[in-house]
Amino acid sequence: MPKTSSRAALRKxxxxxxxxPGSRRRFIQVAGTLSLSGAVGAPLAxxxxxxxxxxxxxxxxxxxxxxxxxxxxxxxxANLAFKTHGRLNAExxxxxxxxxxxxxxxxxxxxxxxxxxxxxxxxxFIIVPDMLGNGLSSSPSNxxxxxxxxxxxxxxxxxxxxxxxxxxxxxxxxxRIALVVGWSMGAQQTFQWAVSYxxxxxxxxxxxxTARTTPxxxxxxxxxxxxxxxxxxxxxxxxxxxxTRGIRAFARVYAGWGFSQPFYKQELYRQLGxxxxxxxxxxxxxQRFLRRDANNLLAMLWTWQLNDLGATPGCGGSLEHALGxxxxxxxxxxxxxDLYFTPADIEYEASYIPGASFRVIPSVWGxxxxxxxxxxxxxxxxxxxxxxxxx
Amino acid sequence: MPKTSSRAALRKxxxxxxxxPGSRRRFIQVAGTLSLSGAVGAPLAxxxxxxxxxxxxxxxxxxxxxxxxxxxxxxxxANLAFKTHGRLNAExxxxxxxxxxxxxxxxxxxxxxxxxxxxxxxxxFIIVPDMLGNGLSSSPSNxxxxxxxxxxxxxxxxxxxxxxxxxxxxxxxxxRIALVVGWSMGAQQTFQWAVSYxxxxxxxxxxxxTARTTPxxxxxxxxxxxxxxxxxxxxxxxxxxxxTRGIRAFARVYAGWGFSQPFYKQELYRQLGxxxxxxxxxxxxxQRFLRRDANNLLAMLWTWQLNDLGATPGCGGSLEHALGxxxxxxxxxxxxxDLYFTPADIEYEASYIPGASFRVIPSVWGxxxxxxxxxxxxxxxxxxxxxxxxx
Numbered sequence: 001m002p003k004t005s006s007r008a009a010l011r012k013x014x015x016x017x018x019x020x021p022g023s024r025r026r027f028i029q030v031a032g033t034l035s036l037s038g039a040v041g042a043p044l045a046x047x048x049x050x051x052x053x054x055x056x057x058x059x060x061x062x063x064x065x066x067x068x069x070x071x072x073x074x075x076x077x078a079n080l081a082f083k084t085h086g087r088l089n090a091e092x093x094x095x096x097x098x099x100x101x102x103x104x105x106x107x108x109x110x111x112x113x114x115x116x117x118x119x120x121x122x123x124x125f126i127i128v129p130d131m132l133g134n135g136l137s138s139s140p141s142n143x144x145x146x147x148x149x150x151x152x153x154x155x156x157x158x159x160x161x162x163x164x165x166x167x168x169x170x171x172x173x174x175x176r177i178a179l180v181v182g183w184s185m186g187a188q189q190t191f192q193w194a195v196s197y198x199x200x201x202x203x204x205x206x207x208x209x210t211a212r213t214t215p216x217x218x219x220x221x222x223x224x225x226x227x228x229x230x231x232x233x234x235x236x237x238x239x240x241x242x243x244t245r246g247i248r249a250f251a252r253v254y255a256g257w258g259f260s261q262p263f264y265k266q267e268l269y270r271q272l273g274x275x276x277x278x279x280x281x282x283x284x285x286x287q288r289f290l291r292r293d294a295n296n297l298l299a300m301l302w303t304w305q306l307n308d309l310g311a312t313p314g315c316g317g318s319l320e321h322a323l324g325x326x327x328x329x330x331x332x333x334x335x336x337x338d339l340y341f342t343p344a345d346i347e348y349e350a351s352y353i354p355g356a357s358f359r360v361i362p363s364v365w366g367x368x369x370x371x372x373x374x375x376x377x378x379x380x381x382x383x384x385x386x387x388x389x390x391x
Numbered sequence: 392m393p394k395t396s397s398r399a400a401l402r403k404x405x406x407x408x409x410x411x412p413g414s415r416r417r418f419i420q421v422a423g424t425l426s427l428s429g430a431v432g433a434p435l436a437x438x439x440x441x442x443x444x445x446x447x448x449x450x451x452x453x454x455x456x457x458x459x460x461x462x463x464x465x466x467x468x469a470n471l472a473f474k475t476h477g478r479l480n481a482e483x484x485x486x487x488x489x490x491x492x493x494x495x496x497x498x499x500x501x502x503x504x505x506x507x508x509x510x511x512x513x514x515x516f517i518i519v520p521d522m523l524g525n526g527l528s529s530s531p532s533n534x535x536x537x538x539x540x541x542x543x544x545x546x547x548x549x550x551x552x553x554x555x556x557x558x559x560x561x562x563x564x565x566x567r568i569a570l571v572v573g574w575s576m577g578a579q580q581t582f583q584w585a586v587s588y589x590x591x592x593x594x595x596x597x598x599x600x601t602a603r604t605t606p607x608x609x610x611x612x613x614x615x616x617x618x619x620x621x622x623x624x625x626x627x628x629x630x631x632x633x634x635t636r637g638i639r640a641f642a643r644v645y646a647g648w649g650f651s652q653p654f655y656k657q658e659l660y661r662q663l664g665x666x667x668x669x670x671x672x673x674x675x676x677x678q679r680f681l682r683r684d685a686n687n688l689l690a691m692l693w694t695w696q697l698n699d700l701g702a703t704p705g706c707g708g709s710l711e712h713a714l715g716x717x718x719x720x721x722x723x724x725x726x727x728x729d730l731y732f733t734p735a736d737i738e739y740e741a742s743y744i745p746g747a748s749f750r751v752i753p754s755v756w757g758x759x760x761x762x763x764x765x766x767x768x769x770x771x772x773x774x775x776x777x778x779x780x781x782x
Binding site: 134147214215216217218219220222223225226227228230231232233245246248249252254255256257259260261262263264265267277304339340342344345355 | 473605606607608609610611613614615616617618619620621622623624636637639640643644645646647648650651652653654655656658668673706730735736
């Protein structure tokens with residue numbers, strides 16, 4: 001077990017609740033520290049608390065202590081929430097890291113995990129770390145004053161991966177990862193893993209995401225941000241009640257970007273149980289974001305907008321140099337009709353990764369092709385991941 | 392000269408000013424009625440008032456009286472603003488109708504008009520009618536109570552074209568139009584002209600627009616609408632001061648849709664005199680909409696969202712039937728990277744128009760390829776229009 005630095009016990013106060021708790025499983029709050037092993041998956045460092053949440057599943061929080069960010073600011077008494085599936089083998093060689101995408105909780109992205117699937121918990125020990133700002137890990141909504149809410153410091157993708165690295169190494173004692181895989185902002189973290197810890201990562205499979213946020217993607221996010229913050233009830237982040245009018249507007253703007261033009265033309269939202277279109281805008285999109293906290297949404301937007309793999313220390317600011325340093329076996333995928341992580345942008349980046357494979361998911365589900373909503377797309381991704389893991 | 396029905400004189404009160412008057416030329420307010428001929432282009436009906444605004448140019452308002460809309464509602468004391476370029480010839484055979492697109496005034500779309508260009512005022516009599524709701528023609532901002540502001544009735548593309556038909560026939564005594572041409576919402580009006588008045592229209596050239604608003608396009612507009620109305624200062628349309636925070640959010644959402652992903656990646660906004668990106672978002676996009684009235688923007692959004700050529704009386708609700716009824720010589724163009732009037736959607740519609748040509752503008756300027764901003768795109772469109780006019 002690697003060193004465990006002195007860390008404060010997990011905070012005991014309850015976090016500020018999300019606007020509408022929407023995760024399928026309630027996050028297990030573990031007060032104090034607890035060391036678990038064997039039945040709950042893997043030995044844990046004292047600061048890494050976890051409890052079973054299902055057969056072969058554990059949820060927990062890893063205490064990051066006073067966590068120094070890439071900006072130089074310190075996120076005090078920080079912690080990283082996570083969930084694991086399956087068991088770490090004796091050689092500690094079967095770990096997969098699967099970070100969460102924008103606004104998601106670990107429970108929202110379990111579609112590729114399961115017996116017989118690429119991320120098979122009977123074979124792999126799958127760690128799903130929650131992104132900082134997502135409401136489970138340290139976030140504007142659950143950080144104590146004075147760095148709460150609008151004062152929550154800016155967090156980068158690099159910061160997230162440094163935190164996850166500590167969970168993986170200090171928490172689980174893992175020194176080699178079979179695969180890092182992620183969709184969307186999860187892909188951003190995947191690229192970062194391969195560049196920051198090349199000696200640890202055997203394979204990566206970033207899909208529907210770029211290593212650096214493109215200018216158009218940034219503009220799209222400016223739009224959703226402007227929609228949310230147009231609501232005066234947002235109060236520059238110091239609201240006592242969620243600015244729901246702004247969050248609904250945010251969701252409605254997002255709706256146009258999340259799926260493709262033909263998806264809407266073909267009314268494929270009916271496959272998700274929504275009809276007519278307005279029901280989809282409310283029942284899918286507004287619901288998706290109303291369950292979240294406005295400051296959390298904005299904090300993760302910042303992370304996304306500023307994402308730049310080239311800013312990794314040692315890469316000299318060059319995206320291409322950073323991509324060229326990747327040593328992991330790489331499979332990059334793009335959604336054919338993705339409007340903000342476009343196939344062209346993703347292919348450009350993949351071309352700089354030595355030996356990387358690039359595949360396009362043939363789908364009209366736009367960016368959401370990678371979100372486990374359309375069985376055909378999910379099967380495509382699952383098969384690609386299996387092929388990568390077998391290589 | 393066709394019949395001129397009894398109409399009230401043009402309203403004498405000043406319209407509610409726009410948020411920030413931004414048109415290059417101040418609209419000439421003509422009180423009462425005035426008949427002009429010869430030097431100002433063409434004989435005008437008594438209710439059609441116009442004054443010179445430049446060499447060979449005239450601006451005016453056409454009195455529509457109590458104008459019954461497609462919905463059955465009556466727009467009282469309605470009028471249609473317009474500008475003309477050039478002179479109507481003795482045979483009245485050289486008229487071109489060029490309607491305004493979303494949020495534009497007639498002065499905003501003059502790029503294809505000029506000596507040597509396709510819309511050559513030395514050869515053609517070019518009528519640019521302002522869309523209802525644009526702040527010059529009858530609009531929420533300039534209609535007297537009780538149908539002002541939030542109470543302005545819903546106006547369709549069909550309504551606009553019926554009003555324009557009256558201007559053209561009653562106002563100018565024209566029975567045959569050489570060309571109807573328009574970009575974006577101007578294209579919508581162009582399709583409508585060809586279907587509603589097939590005996591009058593020799594040629595049409597709709598570009599970067601569809602005859603029926605697609606579901607995805609509707610969703611994009613839901614987004615901009617939600618951003619504007621998230622601002623409580625909008626007050627459901629009963630504001631005394633423009634809801635500028637909402638309008639700025641509206642503009643910022645629009646920014647992502649208006650140009651393509653590669654446009655932003657290649658920083659082509661520098662060609663428009665903006666840099667860095669944030670300057671473009673403010674100086675181009677916010678400026679574009681801050682000069683408009685919020686209710687006007689919303690009224691035209693309604694027109695756009697509900698646009699459906701198939702709803703033309705007699706078409707049985709069928710878009711394809713309506714397109715199939717077009718007898719004009721037709722050239723349809725699409726912007727290669729247009730994100731909301733996609734080439735695929737436009738080509739689909741063009742395929743139903745007998746004998747229509749379909750051309751793609753090879754451009755990364757997205758929807759704005761048709762807005763006269765990029766000289767290469769403008770030259771492409773100009774050449775295509777010249778070719779159509781010569782046929």
